Amino acid sequence: MFNSLTKLLSARNINFCTKCNFALVKTNIPSSKDYIKDMPINQYVISPHKRNRVYVWGNLRTGALGIPHSKKKENIHQVMGFKSPKRMHFAENNNVMSVAAGFGFTLYATENEVFGTGINAESQIGYHEVRHDKPLGLLFAPMSIHLDAFSTVKNGKINKISAGRAHSAVLTNTGLYLFGSNAYGQCGRKVIEDEVYSGSRILNFVENIDGKKITDVVCGQDHTLVILEDGSVYSCGWGADGQTGLGHYNSTDNFAQIKGDVAGERITHLACRSDFVLALTDKNEVFGWGNTEYSQMSLSDGSQQVCNPTHLSAFNKIGKVTSVATGGSFCLALTETGDVYVWGFGLLGLGPLVQETKIPTVIPRTLFGHNEFNNDSKVVSVHAGLSHMAAITNKGDLYTWGRNRSYCLGLGFDKDQYFPLKVALGGAVKDVSCGLDHMIAVCNSYISEQVE
Template sequence: MSLLIKRKLKKFLINNVRSISKLRKRQLLQNEDKFEVYNMQPKTCTTKNKIYVWGMADTGALGLATTIKVHKHGTMTVKRFPKRMPFGERFEVIDAAAGYGFSVFAIEPNEENNYYTLYGTGLNTDSQIGYHKLRGETRKPLELLLYPAPIELPKESHDEVHKVVKVSCGRAHTVAITENGVIFTMGNNSYGQCARKIIEDEIYLGSNVIHRIDTKYEIFSNERIIDVTCGQDHTIFLTDDGKLYSCGWSADGQTGLGHYKNQDEPSLIEGDIKNEKIVKVSSKGDCVLALNDKGEVFGFGNSEYNQILLNSDEQQINVPIHLEYLTKMGKIVDIAAGGCFSMVLNENGDVFVWGYGLLGFGPKVDFCKFPKRIPPALFGRNSFNKENRVVSINCGLYQMAAINSDNDLFMWGRNKFGSLGLGHENDQYFPLKSLVGAKVKKILCGVDHSVAICNLFI
């Protein structure tokens, strides 16, 4: 066979194959019965609450399982956008708290998670998230956890099951309360903030000490503790009948006990709240605000920037005083006490701020001696959405947050490590909507990161 005939035959075969291929494609396009069908089953998730985190990730506080190589090389890892946390897909989170470089989660205990109810992630230099060790013979205590690990709470009997419903974190200590009223404290106790005796030169790294307090003891006069608030190095307990007990560092009077000494045993706070029913307490630094059932606010602790007393040079208040000047703002329904500022929310959904910092009034205002209202339009209220209003507020040391009736989160203030969730690290001078892709129910602000408990839109 000549070379010319071979070439013509090869060309003929190639053209026929191409024609068959084109014909086949046309048939497939015209006949839907020939399509391959893939039955894609989405992964089911039974948890109601979803957890979003953002800010400093290098400490492990975000619990996103970042590789340990990043930490060893000293590379700063920052999440500027809110990211959905895998931990929240596995466990039903009841409550959460953001400390100084660490986070704690209270979850629904069940057989699948071996009935653990408290998990922690992030810095653990003071055993503020329990005792965790390396595997193997060395068994060295872990100073940093990159993903939430269970915290072993002491039990009185083998079959005892705890269900933590409230949790709060300070600079390096954690306090948890179970639905049965049992209290657990762990971490640094240098000032008595863990409600146990101060031990000189106590070593907290690798400590197994988790202090248990049963409310049946006389320490709380047999009253039931229903909530807890941790300041920087102090702790305040709230009873079911609205009384407050405190312990810890009191150099600025933040325990409200009438002195400036360390307090290692919780004691009853009196002053102007003696005959009041307190429903909420807020404290991120050394200033404390307390709200009663009538919508009145009381304050004590540090007032260096007039966050408690107005027109006064007094900077330390060691007993609660009634903040009468807030009565002009109407009935108060929520409070937030930061490092050097105070914030309240009235029943009309108006937010008032005063003190020092980036308060939400633009770059030219960093100090406000008297409470001033932030324009409601900045939180989404306008002529098309007249009913929109702020329903809750919170804060960190340097940043502020508000959630409106549409479950949108607004944040402003210092944006250290992207802790405002705005997609950048620039300071924010007025409230701006954070980029959380869900309905925000609760926001927890740490010193360099944030945690949000959310529901999905659908």
């Protein structure tokens, strides 16, 4: 019986094993090696124009991430925010050069156009009509911001964007545009009593100040600072904590020059996320002013508000400072050797037992990936949100720490972080902007590219 069955199966190209009682089917399928060899090769182009990639994470409900969200119950965590970086499709069609995170809104700049998304209750991302002249108060996708005459300028270029609590600044090669809330004169124009900012079409254009070109702009919470071509600094807006640096605590609705210890100095860099300012000169000297109630500055008379720029001599001991950043209650400074110093109050990156220090204290380099196998790695820039911090290395790695409000650290979990921790991103980070509860990172198209 088995012999006849074996012959029958063999005729049908099937072998039968009498020991194991199962059949083996003969096929003409080539070996895996030959099969793979003959397969067509498809090359997937990651970024045909080598555009920058943009990743966003944090609070999703304000629209600041520029990604519409689902309201399904099973996606409740996604409704609150993205715990990890999410790549923006908007940047695939627009070559985003820089970004600026405000309080619940975001600005994106290409070479000659600015876009905005998120909260627009005070026209901080421009006027956007729905119908019947009804303005949009919340945008869930980036929309172009019309900058009046600049839109028709030939060879127009966006040099810098900055975002405050509810106002924005766009520096172009023709001058500075300011828009949004002007309740304290932060847009550099006269304060109008009972002015309604919702649906406002007003743009304040400042071509120059005292005949000098504006080279940089930084928005604080409710004030604005600019650097002119000669290195002098001017400010306007809310000054109750001394953050305007004008020698008084009154608000001002036009740009006025900051003097004090910075008089005669050439300022190259300003940092202000809230109401305390750090300034860096071409000689790598550091100056500060504003709200110091959290030990941002230690003064002999115990003052908590400083309205005159003051030289911070303590930095002479830590080496040449190349970058500074300020948050709501803390500060950061970066030296040319790549050491990151922190001071003030908050989750400073020094562990759960150290939440306040009056003295600039270094965060160990090993926490930023420096070790004997990676001894050429060092931090090249520092950044600050209101209650969290970030650092970028020369390898293009991003590290974050601090309060994890609405997952703004991008680390994949919702707990606060006491030490710097690396964020998983699909590219080498070039720049990052920290908002109140969200972040945006601009990356190279290819992860092998390093940040200079």
